[in-house]
Amino acid sequence: MILKSIALTALTTAVCAVGLPGVATALPEPQKAQETIAWGTCDRPADMPVADGVQCGTLTVPVDWAKPESGAVALRAYRWKAAGPSKTKGTILNFPSGPGETGDIAFATLRKSLPGYDLIALDPRGVGASGPLSCATDKALKIPYVPPMDRRTFHALKENQRSFWSTCTTNPAGLKHHLDAYSNARDAEALRKAMHLDRINVYGFSYGTLIAERYLGLYGDHVNGSVLEGVMNPAQSRREFVTSAAHGMEAIFDRFKKWCEEEAACALHGKDVVSAFRKAQKKADEGHIPGSLITTPWSSVAVTRYFELTASKGFKDAADGLKKLSEGKNPMPGDEETGQDQIPKTYPYADPIVCSDFDLSVKNVGQARRDLTATRKAAPVLGFSTNSNNYTSICLAGPHPAKKSDKAVTSRSAHPTMLLSNTLDPATPLTWVNSVARQLGHKAIEVRTDKVGHGGGLDNPETKRKVVAYMSQANRTGR
Incomplete structure (x- = not known):
């Protein structure tokens, strides 16, 4: 599973990165498909070329x-x-x-x-x-990385997700x-x-x-x-899915923290890395960081998301960005210039496919709260993996997991x-x-x-x- 983000083609390239039929052996073998394939050139767009010879x-x-x-x-x-x-x-x-x-x-x-x-x-x-599965952009952009913890907002999420899945074609x-x-x-x-x-x-x-x-x-x-x-x-289970992912991300943060302690190349070298991370989250939640993270307004969750996306590519970039965030600066200038007229009404959005293979839907606010308690225990600093927790919101509507x-x-x-x-x-x-x-x-x-x-x-x-x-x-x- 790639580290995903809602990457709208008209906006940006992605930063990084489950009541169907049963699977018993009695199901028909794939013998009614065609017997041969006619091969030729690939008619893909110029920005998605295939290798010569494919x-x-x-x-x-x-x-x-x-x-x-x-x-x-x-x-x-x-x-x-x-x-x-x-x-x-x-x-x-x-x-x-x-x-x-x-x-x-x-x-x-x-x-x-x-x-x-x-x-x-x-x-x-x-x-x-x-x-290709395509969905309404505006509704996809409303899906939170972490489900809300209050009943009113959680109910609004459920309503959005029902409407969202109906737009997917x-x-x-x-x-x-x-x-x-x-x-x-x-x-x-x-x-x-x-x-x-x-x-x-x-x-x-x-x-x-x-x-x-x-x-x-x-x-x-x-x-x-x-x-x-x-x-x-x-x-x-869903709980295992999100807690194991949170624990894995926390281990990366621990390695990052150690690297910053040892390497002068780290922009946070000689500083309390956890304090800098918390300061960045606080400034984000208070609205003191301009712009957005790929259309997502800066918040404490977005700061965690930023670390996930950058740390996997290089600790130096992650440190540089967290330092800027802790100072109230946007490490991704240019995102705030995106206009609403640039956002397409629908776009290819494959993430709900995961809901066909995993039962990840968080059914109510009580489950959401218990999930968050478990992920915070597994990841005391980061709190969760946005990459995995996001699916508990996406899967509220559909598709349903296969038998x-x-x-x-x-x-x-x-x-x-x-x-x-x-x-x-x-x-x-x-x-x-x-x-x-x-x-x-x-x-x-x-x-x-x-x-x-x-x-x-x-x-x-x-x-x-x-x-x-x-x-x-x-x-x-x-x-």
């Missing part, structure tokens, strides 16, 4: 896999064939991050780190050219109720069949790991190697799954990958990279070496 096609699948006759949806498919004789290494099916990223998002990284493999992918349901319309990871996994199996591939490999990053996990549980007998990076854990969406991760592959994680990850904390490793048992291989940030494990030479060796072994011994 081809696009269309895969038509049922909107509802439990009722294949109820309608169909056209999904965007990608392939990037390896050049030269080395392409006999096999095929990697990519499950992209997000929700919201297109299927080819990791192609360049995979080609660089694992050359010689054919690469294939789909734009997930509700994303890119696969019936897909093409076809029924697709908005079938955006879950199980449906996406069945789509991926249809892609494998349409490409006449007996054996494949799997790579998933961030939210893509959730789809990859469901694919391994349903169709893993077709998988040789599988690498999941920035791992999602489906088998957790058995909280099922533990399993794999039908004869090979273990390699789980890549960073020691300090702001989006998918270490506790999530540890839990998935326990769920997989002997079918898990954990590889940890000592770094702050979300993803990027393949940039580490030792991590890359282990992945390359694992994939080579899996494909040598694959049936």
